[in-house]
Amino acid sequence: MLSERRLQVLRAIVQDYVGTEEPVGSKALTERHNLRVSPATVRNDMAALEEEGYIAQPHTSAGRVPTDKGYRLFVDKLAGVKPLSSPERRAIQNFLDGAVDLDDVVGRTVRLLAQLTRQVAVVQYPSLTRSTVRHVELLSLAPARLMLVLITDTGRVEQRMVDCPAPFGESSLADLRARLNSRVVGERFTEVPQLVQDLPESFDAEDRGTVSSVLSTLLETLVEETEERLMIGGTANLTRFGQDFPLTIRPVLEALEEQVVLLKLLGEAKDPGMMVRIGHENAHEGLTSTSVVAVGYGSGDEAVAKLGVVGPTRMDYPGTMGAVRAVARYVGQILAEN
Amino acid sequence: MLSERRLQVLRAIVQDYVGTEEPVGSKALTERHNLRVSPATVRNDMAALEEEGYIAQPHTSAGRVPTDKGYRLFVDKLAGVKPLSSPERRAIQNFLDGAVDLDDVVGRTVRLLAQLTRQVAVVQYPSLTRSTVRHVELLSLAPARLMLVLITDTGRVEQRMVDCPAPFGESSLADLRARLNSRVVGERFTEVPQLVQDLPESFDAEDRGTVSSVLSTLLETLVEETEERLMIGGTANLTRFGQDFPLTIRPVLEALEEQVVLLKLLGEAKDPGMMVRIGHENAHEGLTSTSVVAVGYGSGDEAVAKLGVVGPTRMDYPGTMGAVRAVARYVGQILAEN
DNA sequence: AGCTGGCACTCGCCAATCCGGAGTGCCAGT
DNA sequence: ACTGGCACTCCGGATTGGCGAGTGCCAGCT
Numbered sequence: 001m002l003s004e005r006r007l008q009v010l011r012a013i014v015q016d017y018v019g020t021e022e023p024v025g026s027k028a029l030t031e032r033h034n035l036r037v038s039p040a041t042v043r044n045d046m047a048a049l050e051e052e053g054y055i056a057q058p059h060t061s062a063g064r065v066p067t068d069k070g071y072r073l074f075v076d077k078l079a080g081v082k083p084l085s086s087p088e089r090r091a092i093q094n095f096l097d098g099a100v101d102l103d104d105v106v107g108r109t110v111r112l113l114a115q116l117t118r119q120v121a122v123v124q125y126p127s128l129t130r131s132t133v134r135h136v137e138l139l140s141l142a143p144a145r146l147m148l149v150l151i152t153d154t155g156r157v158e159q160r161m162v163d164c165p166a167p168f169g170e171s172s173l174a175d176l177r178a179r180l181n182s183r184v185v186g187e188r189f190t191e192v193p194q195l196v197q198d199l200p201e202s203f204d205a206e207d208r209g210t211v212s213s214v215l216s217t218l219l220e221t222l223v224e225e226t227e228e229r230l231m232i233g234g235t236a237n238l239t240r241f242g243q244d245f246p247l248t249i250r251p252v253l254e255a256l257e258e259q260v261v262l263l264k265l266l267g268e269a270k271d272p273g274m275m276v277r278i279g280h281e282n283a284h285e286g287l288t289s290t291s292v293v294a295v296g297y298g299s300g301d302e303a304v305a306k307l308g309v310v311g312p313t314r315m316d317y318p319g320t321m322g323a324v325r326a327v328a329r330y331v332g333q334i335l336a337e338n
Numbered sequence: 339m340l341s342e343r344r345l346q347v348l349r350a351i352v353q354d355y356v357g358t359e360e361p362v363g364s365k366a367l368t369e370r371h372n373l374r375v376s377p378a379t380v381r382n383d384m385a386a387l388e389e390e391g392y393i394a395q396p397h398t399s400a401g402r403v404p405t406d407k408g409y410r411l412f413v414d415k416l417a418g419v420k421p422l423s424s425p426e427r428r429a430i431q432n433f434l435d436g437a438v439d440l441d442d443v444v445g446r447t448v449r450l451l452a453q454l455t456r457q458v459a460v461v462q463y464p465s466l467t468r469s470t471v472r473h474v475e476l477l478s479l480a481p482a483r484l485m486l487v488l489i490t491d492t493g494r495v496e497q498r499m500v501d502c503p504a505p506f507g508e509s510s511l512a513d514l515r516a517r518l519n520s521r522v523v524g525e526r527f528t529e530v531p532q533l534v535q536d537l538p539e540s541f542d543a544e545d546r547g548t549v550s551s552v553l554s555t556l557l558e559t560l561v562e563e564t565e566e567r568l569m570i571g572g573t574a575n576l577t578r579f580g581q582d583f584p585l586t587i588r589p590v591l592e593a594l595e596e597q598v599v600l601l602k603l604l605g606e607a608k609d610p611g612m613m614v615r616i617g618h619e620n621a622h623e624g625l626t627s628t629s630v631v632a633v634g635y636g637s638g639d640e641a642v643a644k645l646g647v648v649g650p651t652r653m654d655y656p657g658t659m660g661a662v663r664a665v666a667r668y669v670g671q672i673l674a675e676n
Numbered sequence: 677a678g679c680t681g682g683c684a685c686t687c688g689c690c691a692a693t694c695c696g697g698a699g700t701g702c703c704a705g706t
Numbered sequence: 707a708c709t710g711g712c713a714c715t716c717c718g719g720a721t722t723g724g725c726g727a728g729t730g731c732c733a734g735c736t
Binding site for chain 3: 707708709710711712713714715716717718719720721722723724725726727728729730731732733734735736
Binding site: 361363364365366377378381382384395398399400402403452 | 698699700703
């Protein structure tokens with residue numbers, strides 16, 4: 001167990017390093033934080049911290065730099081979440097209030113987050129899996145061709161084509177539309193399958209095939225549409241990384257373009273609280289020199305999607321966490337208001 | 339007017355520089371291209387080309403590098419468009435054929451272009467302005483609240499909320515839906531306003547307000563939705579730019595995030611042929627060290643949107659142009675098949 | 677025991693210097 | 707009109723030396 005002062009020293013190192021981007025030495029530490037001990041003492045503490053693996057020196061006889069383990073301790077024990085200033089909060093609210101549709105909400109959120117944290121922002125579109133059905137619409141495009149439109153409570157719209165095994169009359173269509181909606185509107189996606197399974201039986205034999213096609217397409221859409229989409233922004237902030245550029249930035253850009261990777265990453269943010277992944281804690285190789293801060297957001301009590309930022313391990317964790325949390329809350333509000 | 343040989347020299351310089359990324363000298367030129375003259379002669383030609391502003395030397399006594407003007411001449415007069423190999427074409431077709439919906443088509447196109455050209459790809463969603471209405475759907479969400487869904491022939495779906503001044507019955511709704519569709523389906527967006535302007539008159543006085551609301555929302559959607567969306571990809575390819583990174587890459591990333599800028603840029607690609615903007619020909623400041631190759635694509639004979647790539651001025655123009663053109667054609671086909 | 681000041685030592689960084697080589701422009705000769 | 711020769715320029719990389727920041731250790735103090 002580390003003594004109280006050693007923890008203070010670690011905290012000071014993290015803060016200074018984040019501020020200056022340069023390895024921090026014992027003398028500078030004692031000057032900038034009133035630790036009330038001499039540099040020599042701090043040196044001893046640093047040696048101990050290094051022994052434990054919380055800090056490291058880039059080269060012999062340079063200052064110390066926090067390791068991933070050091071940041072981890074800092075985040076878990078030494079720092080809180082820094083709340084935003086109230087002007088900032090007002091700015092967020094104003095900015096998000098101007099959104100006209102779901103795409104716009106997500107787009108604005110990305111820009112906001114990127115600007116606020118000066119890092120790369122990632123926002124997942126509200127997932128279909130947790131949300132409820134607002135409306136199902138059926139349109140006849142051709143005698144044996146339907147379009148199925150699914151509208152969710154988060155304002156998302158998905159459409160699918162359905163090829164009918166047999167022509168399907170306008171009246172049957174209206175009938176199916178009405179029955180379908182009366183059963184599934186307001187229901188969770190997970191409930192839908194059992195709610196509609198007996199529908200084909202109540203139709204004439206000739207229409208039954210088409211009804212089944214429609215239903216299976218609907219179910220497919222509900223399930224398979226866990227193929228979540230996401231939007232990223234603020235990649236220009238990557239240029240603030242360091243100057244050993246090509247090597248650092250490249251894998252990150254590549255990882256960001258692999259939506260699968262990002263979705264998996266965000267998916268690991270479990271519902272309660274905020275996820276902070278530091279450096280090598282990230283499974284993906286391209287992100288081992290970055291940290292990810294993510295949190296779920298939702299229109300109601302439950303998270304329907306995630307959002308977060310990707311930045312250098314050397315980031316302002318309290319500030320970033322505060323911004324991410326605040327944005328998530330406001331987006332949730334906006335979605336709830338619909 | 340430059341002599342034939344001088345043009346050959348310019349072509350050789352461009353080709354070599356694109357290949358090696360290093361200023362090219364007179365000796366290397368004579369070795370790699372059989373110009374059948376001595377280095378000294380080439381030097382004279384180079385001096386003349388420099389005099390005319392087609393090439394420049396980074397520092398006294400280094401090789402020559404093409405200027406924007408030099409590239410321009412190269413593209414206009416000295417090089418054609420390099421067709422893709424047939425395996426490449428097959429690969430394109432296969433890859434695009436797997437797309438399931440419009441988002442997927444655009445997403446795949448972006449990835450394809452980025453991979454093929456090893457540059458940043460930009461693809462604009464098919465524009466609404468040129469396309470036709472496939473279907474208009476009206477849903478009643480609440481007594482005085484409708485949802486308007488517009489489906490285009492390119493598979494795009496837009497939805498809008500409509501607040502009604504008065505409750506609107508189910509039968510009126512069906513009536514409006516039917517009349518609306520019979521008038522506008524298959525029509526160009528530009529035709530729609532005059533086709534529907536007399537619609538409110540044929541409704542009861544109490545419904546007229548709602549009908550007007552619906553129509554004005556529809557027209558808004560048609561017009562205002564020239565707010566085109568686009569997708570970009572392959573930003574990781576920016577790392578191949580050079581090593582003077584932060585300064586070069588930063589403004590480009592910033593420009594890429596400004597959709598307005600990109601849309602304006604793509605908009606400048608006039609219908610016939612391909613647009614090539616080289617270096618300072620680009621209005622936007624962040625893109626003055628890049629070249630843009632763009633072309634329109636469409637489901638039929640007419641272009642409905644643009645796609646292209648952004649890369650260093652030092653790029654393989656013939657190859658890039660070939661890839662862009664080929665991809666545009668195949669995407670057009672896919673859209674036409676719908 | 678824990679803290680402190682002192683001291684010798686280690687290295688990375690920076691600036692200055694040097695040198696080789698590639699490339700040029702010019703000129704005289706064919 | 708082209709070519710070979712030649713002197714010149716200047717970039718880039720390698721080398722060097724000095725500086726300073728930072729360290730570890732130790733002896734002494736509280």
